[in-house]
Amino acid sequence: MGGGPRYPYLAALLVEEFDAVPTRIRPEITLAELGLDSSDVDRLFLILQDSWQIYIADVHASPRLNLIDLIAIADVSSAPPTA
Numbered sequence: 001m002g003g004g005p006r007y008p009y010l011a012a013l014l015v016e017e018f019d020a021v022p023t024r025i026r027p028e029i030t031l032a033e034l035g036l037d038s039s040d041v042d043r044l045f046l047i048l049q050d051s052w053q054i055y056i057a058d059v060h061a062s063p064r065l066n067l068i069d070l071i072a073i074a075d076v077s078s079a080p081p082t083a
Helices: 006-018 038-052 067-076
Strands: none
Touching (some): 006 038, 006 067
């Protein structure tokens, strides 16, 4: 299964917080196909940024994003900006 070490956490989060069906979760599925809308994606990004201590630009927040691309974006994202 793809996605590296972040994938199991993301898969569990989608099931627990967004009621995704576990058997449908696979790296190439989009967030929309899992039933997430744009407000869900915003919430997901906030959770991931907090959990992974990264900053994901809002430009990436789209229900059309698939899981493997989301993880790739997270892998190249930096720590949150400080004030």
